[in-house]
Amino acid sequence: MIPTNHGPWTEDDCLALGETDDRIELLDGSLYVSPSPCVRHQFFANGLAGLLDGPAEAEALYVLGPINLRLRPGRILIPDLVITSPIDFDAVVAPAEATRLVCEITSPSNEAHDKVLKMHYYAEAGIPWYLLVEHKTATLRLFRLDGRTYAPHAVAEPGEVLRLGEPVAVTIRPEDLLP
Template identity: 30%
Template sequence: MTVMVEHEGSSYTVEDLEGMPDDGRRYELVDGHLLVSPAPGYRHQKIVLKLGALLDASCPEDLAVLPAPFAVQPSGKTELQPDLLVGRHADFTEKLLPVAPLLAVEVLSPSTGIRDLTIKKNAYERMGVISYWVIDPQEPVLAAFELDPEGCYRQVAEVQGEKPFDATLPFPVRVVPAELLGTLWDGESE
């Protein structure tokens, strides 16, 4: 279960995250509100691994693909750790990405689904993340959102099972949701 925690008297800062326990949970901040999530499950991690490898194989040399936990920290009150991110090499520091990534990917789990589709989606949109993908590992389904000229997300694709998504942002790559599950895909969800 994801928990949103209020800090007594004020909101949390990124400095407060340094004091969080190393207990396998993910600690993130959105506008000073602490989000705590449990360790991800098997299907979730399988998708992160396969998609990360797929993105890395197609990634241009001036970009990097990284899995969580790696901090995106655009301010002292917001730090997110997308399941996967793509950013420009020149934008990274050794410890974090201080600007919006070009792509943020979240793989849903029962405890994070609503948060990933609302709180985190809104935070990525405000940051200016040009492409945001959400993957439901149970179906499997990939929904892709891109910023429009006004800076708002619009859904540009939703593909399920063996249907491909031909992404153009942040670089061309073909993603087939069923292939991200490998041998876990049984083909019955379509």
């Protein structure tokens, strides 16, 4: 149970909640709480991590997720997966500056959150690549940072192929991520 807080939440307040089965994100003084994702969501995340691990390792990068990602002071999100340059593995939060790609897998209850709000916050933080996986269709949408917003870079539906050249070179077939 999340304790009552009558003022804005700070990073210290948020992180003092400790580990939980819920995802607790800090958005400018407010908490956004969501339950653990469904099995299909986990299947996508595990499949992507498996496909990205080898190519990331070859580039001295790391595939992690979900982690506390500090986009700026007072704004900590928990993406489904990230590719980072080397970071402090004992830190409670990872810095956005080390993040090369962030991935969100939509859920029926949070589609707008991932497609609009989080996408905006990740772009504002300067993360170069944003990969969005649509829960219902397994469509992969890759966005490239263009200034302070993301521009569509590539799309792949089941039966098609998504090719990444940055931050890692990998080919992803959406149907390989389906249960």
